[in-house]
Each structure stands twice: as structure tokens, then as C-alpha cells.
Ligand SMILES: Cc1cc2ncn([C@H]3O[C@H](COP(=O)(O)O)[C@@H](O)[C@H]3O)c2cc1C
């Protein structure tokens with residue numbers, strides 16, 4: 001983690017200025033590509049060159065973990081759905097698989113903290129290809145569209161209940177962050193040019209809300225959402241649980257590892273590492289919904305310059321996502337009313353990111369095309 005943090009540098013302002021100047025010469029009215037223009041400028045700054053390279057294939061890291069706070073009744077779903085969905089993703093049957101196939105992205109599932117028997121060991125409910133997890137080890141360099149891979153990197157079989165005690169020890173947080181770093185590094189080494197943040201963990205919108213509140217100072221009521229869909233009674237209980245955990249631990253936002261230990265989850269910590277490694281490797285990272293945004297807040301607290309690598313894929317319907325993205329200064333690319341997680345909203349933004357870069361490569365200038373400028 002120390003090495004990764006030390007490698008994170010600010011965006012290259014010369015490359016950004018060059019991208020702005022190039023945009024002004026392209027055959028389109030200035031500003032007509034809206035958010036895509038600033039996005040392409042930031043990607044030039046991240047790459048340190050204009051135009052930045054067209055992003056290579058995308059790869060999603062789906063970090064899976066369970067949560068002790070599940071015992072507080074914050075979600076209607078049984079905890080074993082986490083492991084069952086890991087199996088489903090490995091079999092290619094989850095929404096993230098469909099979306100990854102749509103954009104030609106690789107899917108890697110990382111068991112960083114699932115409860116129960118090793119993830120992927122049980123037969124899956126999904127139709128289609130049988131779940132044949134790749135053995136742990138280097139992530140393969142095959143073409144995108146290969147079968148999803150499983151990385152066994154369980155730090156602990158679920159967190160402790162944050163309303164009773166800290167969810168994690170500091171060592172467990174650091175180990176989970178390292179899992180995220182390692183995953184991103186291996187995906188980039190295997191050719192990924194765009195990283196996508198994914199999660200699977202029943203009850204994980206509760207620690208996500210607590211993390212967003214802790215890092216932004218927002219009131220729990222303003223950052224707690226209905227997750228998978230909960231009734232009014234469960235929602236009230238969920239807000240009270242977030243409030244109680246924050247009151248018990250009084251996490252200090254200046255101590256991001258301490259915040260993650262008090263009220264975080266193993267997948268949130270791993271996602272922070274995933275984002276940090278993307279920033280260190282200067283590869284853009286598409287941030288998904290509230291779980292990924294909570295991890296991104298932790299990453300930004302550890303290394304403010306990591307924000308340069310973050311691209312908000314979409315605006316999740318979870319209110320905490322909007323609060324987190326505002327705090328990070330990120331504008332979501334899509335707003336489709338989605339509230340799933342898995343990396344699904346971010347995955348849909350992959351072609352948008354690629355298109356933003358393609359403009360800088362392929363659109364003619366007023367001079368070259370003989371188009372009169374005003
Ligand atoms: C079948 C199923 C598939 C999912 N895929 C993502 N999530 C999402 O919902 C969960 C968080 O919501 P909550 O905090 O309300 O439990 C996480 O697993 C998240 O990835 C799913 C949830 C379910 C039930």
C-alpha cells in the first residue's frame with residue numbers, strides 16, 4: 001500500500017492544456033460534447049500525453065464480502081445470497097456478465113471476505129456455462145469475453161457487527177486494500193486499459209452509507225438508501241444502525257484506515273485499493289454505485305491525487321452515491337435510475353469513456369477539413 005500511495009501523482013497539466021487546445025480546433029462548436037470534453041481532458045492529464053491512448057479492454061473487479069451488521073436486519077436478503085451470486089457471476093449469469101459481454105470486458109470475482117465455504121465451491125443456479133473458476137494465481141491474459149475468473153483472497157469470512165465492535169482490525173483493512181491493489185495491478189499487467197469497480201455483498205449498502213457519512217460529514221439520513229429495496233420500517237432501522245455505529249466509533253476522516261476498520265467492509269477496503277492502484281498505474285477507474293463510491297472516498301482520503309484517475313460511471317439511485325461523488329468532485333456519466341451494484345452502471349459507461357478519447361484521435365480540425373470557424 002505504501003508503494004502504491006507513493007506512486008500516485010497529480011494530473012499532467014501540460015497534457016490537459018494540449019487537450020483543451022485540441023478540442024478548440026475540432027470540427028464542432030466549443031463545449032458541444034458537454035461532460036465528455038472535460039473527461040477527455042482529464043484522461044490526457046492522467047496519461048500525461050495528448051491525445052491519451054484509446055483505452056485497452058476494460059476489466060471489472062467484483063469484490064465480494066459479507067457483513068456482521070446483517071444481523072441487525074438491514075436487508076431482506078439472506079447472507080448466503082452473496083456466495084450464491086459469486087457462483088452465478090462465475091457461471092456468467094449475473095447482470096454484470098451480460099453488461100461485460102456487451103462491452104467486451106473481462107470479469108474477475110475476488111472473494112475478499114465472503115462468509116461460509118470458499119466462494120465458487122457450490123453448484124450455481126445459473127444456466128449457460130458451468131462455473132469453472134480459474135485457480136488462484138496470475139490473472140490470465142486471454143481476450144476479453146473469456147470465462148469469468150475467481151481470485152481466492154479471503155481476508156476474513158465476513159466483517160464483525162459494527163454496531164457492537166469495530167467491523168475490522170486495522171491489519172485486516174490493510175490486507176483487504178492490498179487485495180484490491182494486487183487485483184488492479186494484475187489486470188493492468190494483463191492488458192486492461194480501463195478498470196471497472198464491482199461489488200457483491202448482501203447488506204453492503206449499510207457500511208457504504210456509514211463510510212460516506214464518516215468521510216463527508218453528511219447526516220446518516222441523507223446518505224442511507226433502500227439498497228436492494230426495503231420497507232419503511234427496515235429503512236428506519238437501517239438509518240438508526242448507521243447512526244449508532246458512527247456514534248459508537250466516532251471515526252476520524254483523517255484516519256481512513258481507522259474509518260474502514262470501524263464501519264467498513266472488506267469489499268469497500270479492497271475497492272479503495274483497486275482505485276489507488278489504478279491511479280498509481282495511471283489507468284482510469286470507473287466508479288460504480290454507492291459501495292464503489294465509498295471505497296473511492298477512502299482512496300481519496302489516503303491519496304487526494306487518486307481522484308484524477310476516477311471516472312464516475314453513473315449516478316446510482318442510492319443517495320449516498322450522489323453525496324460521495326459531489327465530495328469527490330465527480331460528474332456521473334450516466335443517470336439511468338440503476339441501483340444494483342456489481343459494477344453494472346460503471347460497465348455501461350465504458351463505451352462513453354472510449355468515445356470521449358476517440359474524439360481526440362479521429363475528429364478533424366477546422367483547418368484539416370476546410371470547415372470555416374467563426
Ligand atoms: C440477487 C441480488 C443480486 C445483486 N447484485 C448486486 N446486489 C447488490 O445488493 C446488495 C446490497 O444491498 P443491501 O445492502 O440492501 O443488501 C449487494 O450485494 C450489492 O452488490 C445484489 C443483491 C441481490 C439480492
Ligand SMILES: O=C(O)c1cccnc1
Nearest residue numbers: 227289290316339340341
Ligand atoms: O449503488 C449501488 O451500487 C447499489 C445500490 C443498491 C444495492 N446495491 C448496490
